[in-house]
Amino acid sequence: MARIVMKFGGTSVGDCERIKNVARRVKAEVDRGNEVAVVVSAMSGVTNQLVDYCKQIAPLHDAREYDTVVATGEQVTIGLLAMALQEIGVTARSWMGWQIPIRTDGAHGKARIESIDTTELERRMAEGEVAVVAGFQGVGPGNRVATLGRGGSDTSAVAIAAAVKADRCDIYTDVDGVYTTDPRIVAKAKKLDKITYEEMLELASLGAKVLQTRSVEMAMKYRVRVQVLSSFVDAPGTLVCDEDEIVEKELVSGIAYSRDEAKITLVRVADRPGVAASIFGPLTDANVNVDMIVQNVSEDGKHTDMTFTLAKSDLDRAIKVLNEKKDELHYERLVPDSNVVKISVIGMGMRSHAGVAQKMFKTLAEKSINIQVISTSEIKVSVLIAEEYTELALRALHTAYGLDTH
Amino acid sequence: MARIVMKFGGTSVGDCERIKNVARRVKAEVDRGNEVAVVVSAMSGVTNQLVDYCKQIAPLHDAREYDTVVATGEQVTIGLLAMALQEIGVTARSWMGWQIPIRTDGAHGKARIESIDTTELERRMAEGEVAVVAGFQGVGPGNRVATLGRGGSDTSAVAIAAAVKADRCDIYTDVDGVYTTDPRIVAKAKKLDKITYEEMLELASLGAKVLQTRSVEMAMKYRVRVQVLSSFVDAPGTLVCDEDEIVEKELVSGIAYSRDEAKITLVRVADRPGVAASIFGPLTDANVNVDMIVQNVSEDGKHTDMTFTLAKSDLDRAIKVLNEKKDELHYERLVPDSNVVKISVIGMGMRSHAGVAQKMFKTLAEKSINIQVISTSEIKVSVLIAEEYTELALRALHTAYGLDTH
Numbered sequence: 001m002a003r004i005v006m007k008f009g010g011t012s013v014g015d016c017e018r019i020k021n022v023a024r025r026v027k028a029e030v031d032r033g034n035e036v037a038v039v040v041s042a043m044s045g046v047t048n049q050l051v052d053y054c055k056q057i058a059p060l061h062d063a064r065e066y067d068t069v070v071a072t073g074e075q076v077t078i079g080l081l082a083m084a085l086q087e088i089g090v091t092a093r094s095w096m097g098w099q100i101p102i103r104t105d106g107a108h109g110k111a112r113i114e115s116i117d118t119t120e121l122e123r124r125m126a127e128g129e130v131a132v133v134a135g136f137q138g139v140g141p142g143n144r145v146a147t148l149g150r151g152g153s154d155t156s157a158v159a160i161a162a163a164v165k166a167d168r169c170d171i172y173t174d175v176d177g178v179y180t181t182d183p184r185i186v187a188k189a190k191k192l193d194k195i196t197y198e199e200m201l202e203l204a205s206l207g208a209k210v211l212q213t214r215s216v217e218m219a220m221k222y223r224v225r226v227q228v229l230s231s232f233v234d235a236p237g238t239l240v241c242d243e244d245e246i247v248e249k250e251l252v253s254g255i256a257y258s259r260d261e262a263k264i265t266l267v268r269v270a271d272r273p274g275v276a277a278s279i280f281g282p283l284t285d286a287n288v289n290v291d292m293i294v295q296n297v298s299e300d301g302k303h304t305d306m307t308f309t310l311a312k313s314d315l316d317r318a319i320k321v322l323n324e325k326k327d328e329l330h331y332e333r334l335v336p337d338s339n340v341v342k343i344s345v346i347g348m349g350m351r352s353h354a355g356v357a358q359k360m361f362k363t364l365a366e367k368s369i370n371i372q373v374i375s376t377s378e379i380k381v382s383v384l385i386a387e388e389y390t391e392l393a394l395r396a397l398h399t400a401y402g403l404d405t406h
Numbered sequence: 407m408a409r410i411v412m413k414f415g416g417t418s419v420g421d422c423e424r425i426k427n428v429a430r431r432v433k434a435e436v437d438r439g440n441e442v443a444v445v446v447s448a449m450s451g452v453t454n455q456l457v458d459y460c461k462q463i464a465p466l467h468d469a470r471e472y473d474t475v476v477a478t479g480e481q482v483t484i485g486l487l488a489m490a491l492q493e494i495g496v497t498a499r500s501w502m503g504w505q506i507p508i509r510t511d512g513a514h515g516k517a518r519i520e521s522i523d524t525t526e527l528e529r530r531m532a533e534g535e536v537a538v539v540a541g542f543q544g545v546g547p548g549n550r551v552a553t554l555g556r557g558g559s560d561t562s563a564v565a566i567a568a569a570v571k572a573d574r575c576d577i578y579t580d581v582d583g584v585y586t587t588d589p590r591i592v593a594k595a596k597k598l599d600k601i602t603y604e605e606m607l608e609l610a611s612l613g614a615k616v617l618q619t620r621s622v623e624m625a626m627k628y629r630v631r632v633q634v635l636s637s638f639v640d641a642p643g644t645l646v647c648d649e650d651e652i653v654e655k656e657l658v659s660g661i662a663y664s665r666d667e668a669k670i671t672l673v674r675v676a677d678r679p680g681v682a683a684s685i686f687g688p689l690t691d692a693n694v695n696v697d698m699i700v701q702n703v704s705e706d707g708k709h710t711d712m713t714f715t716l717a718k719s720d721l722d723r724a725i726k727v728l729n730e731k732k733d734e735l736h737y738e739r740l741v742p743d744s745n746v747v748k749i750s751v752i753g754m755g756m757r758s759h760a761g762v763a764q765k766m767f768k769t770l771a772e773k774s775i776n777i778q779v780i781s782t783s784e785i786k787v788s789v790l791i792a793e794e795y796t797e798l799a800l801r802a803l804h805t806a807y808g809l810d811t812h
Binding site: 016019020050053054056057058061062064065066067068069071072075076078079080082083084086087093094096098099143144 | 422425463
């Protein structure tokens with residue numbers, strides 16, 4: 001007997017037939033003798049409709065009232081799924097955030113979970129009752145409904161799994177696992193059986209949209225074993241787990257890419273102490289998140305070029321801020337570029353093996369792909385290249401690191 | 407300064423524009439210096455959609471889960487209305503049943519309110535904050551959401567008004583008040599300025615669908631002054647109040663009709679003690695509610711005809727039950743008739759004035775309308791006639807009792 005938390009997203013509960021299908025999957029887990037809690041999202045499309053109502057009523061609305069409105073989506077799903085389970089003979093009960101309670105801070109719309117009281121939940125699970133829990137929501141200060149932000153249901157599932165000390169948290173989604181890279185681009189991409197928290201975190205934050213970054217952080221913190229698998233195909237997925245659980249370690253586990261990148265170069269900035277602070281200070285104030293930064297070696301000892309990357313959606317705002325500060329910053333020209341892509345090679349093996357970065361640079365050079373910016377961390381190497389080379393670079397690197405399926 | 411509870415039904419909050427319109431009406435009340443609580447229903451169509459989901463999932467569903475699902479409709483409206491109020495500068499906060507709390511019994515789907523803790527609500531109203539309360543819902547045993555049954559928002563509004571000792575409970579709807587009879591049938595019907603609780607109760611239970619019967623019962627019990635008025639027209643409506651508040655009392659206040667009636671005659675039933683019990687016992691067991699009963703005078707001292715009325719929707723069930731008991735009941739024939747209408751004349755004045763019933767019989771006789779069954783109470787006379795005479799009878803009676811507008 002194991003204790004399992006299962007999580008189903010919006011597509012998996014998109015209509016009543018699909019909810020019945022989810023109920024059958026949950027029943028199968030119960031029939032195996034497991035104790036089960038299920039976390040569900042709103043039926044697909046519902047949250048968008050609710051958000052649209054809020055925008056129609058008031059463009060700048062009170063976050064507490066927004067949460068009251070959008071939290072209803074998950075409430076509908078838990079009631080329907082509990083009914084569907086009972087209909088096929090499974091004892092089940094629905095739970096909203098305030099009923100458990102899942103306590104959050106007061107950051108409505110993007111609240112963080114502070115505590116979960118699982119006393120009643122665990123008592124009932126031990127008696128064989130399936131707990132059907134609304135994802136994405138908790139209860140904040142003053143007994144107000146609070147939501148965790150878009151995609152927060154993954155985080156809810158991992159948090160519940162941590163709180164009830166589940167043996168596994170199964171995240172059912174529309175893909176059947178985590179791949180070495182995007183299979184829509186690289187046909188030879190292969191599904192990973194296992195991946196470490198650290199690698200998954202890099203993948204998630206680098207654009208692989210399988211799991212929400214916060215949920216992976218939480219899984220890593222509380223050592224929750226998370227399985228990503230398909231709600232439509234009956235097959236094992238990818239287990240996100242501790243390094244110790246992985247016997248066959250690959251040097252490189254995956255290659256991620258993100259097209260949501262832009263680059264700004266400030267030409268001939270004064271090369272003096274404090275210049276970086278005077279550039280990035282105003283950007284931080286304007287809520288622009290800068291990622292990679294390169295400062296060229298000064299040729300004349302007085303001027304240098306400064307290049308950095310940021311989210312494409314922040315580009316216009318950043319240009320506006322830097323134009324306003326032009327007199328102060330004394331740069332000659334500002335050169336924006338949004339036709340770029342960030343390619344990242346990720347692997348725990350990098351920590352102990354030299355040459356991973358070198359192989360990346362060599363492979364790209366062989367395809368005559370120019371690297372614009374480089375950034376490295378303990379377990380990843382990222383490069384910025386022209387967007388048009390995305391597919392070419394991904395395929396070449398996938399082969400070079402020996403990840404292709406046979 | 408007065409304390410006012412305002413209630414808006416599904417049509418009044420049917421879309422975002424209408425919700426903004428409701429916000430303006432609430433603001434007008436606040437600007438007059440009043441303390442205000444608003445009770446709202448789900449946006450029109452939403453509850454039906456949610457009920458439909460439940461039916462798709464399981465024809466016989468758990469009432470607690472049904473309540474979890476359908477209560478979301480009102481939750482959406484309170485959040486949106488609170489936003490709309492804030493947007494036009496009115497301090498407001500939304501309240502679900504469990505947040506107040508409004509405690510109910512455990513009869514999920516048709517729960518009764520047991521208590522309302524208005525401490526926080528009253529404190530905030532006194533500070534000028536508008537309380538936007540979800541109608542139709544409360545919280546039952548075990549912290550489970552409970553709903554009051556269809557149309558329960560009227561009851562919520564009156565209960566809140568009673569609990570906060572409101573000076574008035576304004577029920578905004580799609581008609582502009584209570585009329586002497588249905589204006590779609592009798593063009594000369596006039597709007598009443600005031601009507602007593604007792605008369606309104608008779609009208610509501612006799613088919614005038616302006617207010618839910620339970621809400622009128624509650625208003626009468628706690629002496630809540632209820633005003634029925636239009637959410638689309640800016641004019642005073644009809645005040646439902648204590649008899650003492652009405653100076654000019656009419657002999658007859660209104661004429662109601664109900665087409666939801668059917669009649670059954672059992673021909674040649676044995677005329678002996680206990681026969682009524684043996685007929686109506688099985689009907690009660692089958693949940694058939696019998697309304698008017700007539701037993702003919704026996705001609706031979708051994709047999710009689712028994713006629714009674716019931717809801718049209720119960721007719722098939724009643725026939726089935728009586729057919730099964732035929733041998734036991736010894737009747738000769740069963741004659742059903744669903745082409746009947748019940749017409750009722752209602753007025754507090756009846757208690758002290760004779761001749762109201764007599765005038766009804768005389769007026770119908772003059773139009774050659776045959777009366778099939780008669781039933782009277784302290785403040786009403788009801789007759790059953792053939793359905794085809796509905797309009798003729800209503801107009802004739804309306805004129806006869808001097809109710810026509812000039």
